[in-house]
Amino acid sequence: MLAFNGHQGETWAGWTMWLLLPLLLLITPGSSYVITGPEEVSDLEQGSLTVQCHYDPGWETYRKWWCRGAEWKYCEILVTTTETEWEVKKDRVSIKDDQRSCVFTVTMEKLRQEDTDVYWCGIERNGAADLGIQVKVTIGPVAARCHYGPRWEAYMKQWCGEADESSCTILVQTTGSKQAKKNRAYIDQEKRTFTVTLQN
Incomplete structure (x- = not known):
């Protein structure tokens, strides 16, 4: 049995803290070591928006979630995977985990301007702090979408x-x-559709 006393104990404690530091970085919300995603995404009313969040190998079977709210601790989880690759849909939001590629995809449909907010891509961890990265979503107004x-x-x-x-x-x-x-009118043509936006 090893025994430490005096400065030896302090030295051991110091080394322990340095060894733990990389592990603490891994569980910090928004850490690029485990999960990454876009900082900002935007789209127009009535359309649909897709966000892809990548994670490191080893997290394939963990549940993934999409959460709304600027404050990490109190954000509202809108949809969660079921530890499989099956797509899960709730209201206007769906989530699907591609475990072979280590990426999960969130889709928001029938967008509204009030959907503009701060969201989080997250990974659930039992008995420990969840992992997450912040994504700012902005939904702009549409005057018309013509096909x-x-x-x-x-x-x-x-x-x-x-x-x-x-x-x-x-x-x-x-x-x-x-x-x-x-002036205030903006027209964007794509995929046999042109969208007119009236900007502030």
């Missing part, structure tokens, strides 16, 4: 601000590119 057929990709898209088509004023229109902006 068109495959023959109309190269045609000009435009947004008119009056009820009468024959006399309305064009607020914004594309000019060969996929995006255009004029």
Whole structure:
């Protein structure tokens, strides 16, 4: 049996603290050593948003969750995996864990402006502090989302601000590119859909 006294004991305690420091870093919320994800994501009302969070090998069978709220200790868990790769959906939010790739994906559907908030990608740990990383989600306003057929990709898209088509004023229109902006109106064309946003 080893015995320590005096300065020897202090030295042992000091070395113990240095050895534990890397382990403490691993369980700090937001630590890049275990789980990583985007700092910020954004999308528009009525659409859907996807967030992918990666984790280190060894955490495959742990439960993953998506939580809402700026304060880590009191955030509201919206959806949690079931330790498998099955997708879990609750209300407008779903989560799926790809354990072979060590990444879990969160999808938020039918987005609203009030969904703008701070969220967390997290890993549940029984008997210890959960792991998590913060993700800021911003949802912008949409004036309209218009769909068109495959023959109309190269045609000009435009947004008119009056009820009468024959006399309305064009607020914004594309000019060969996929995006255009004029004053407060912004138009974005992608996947046979163009979205008009009215910005503050």
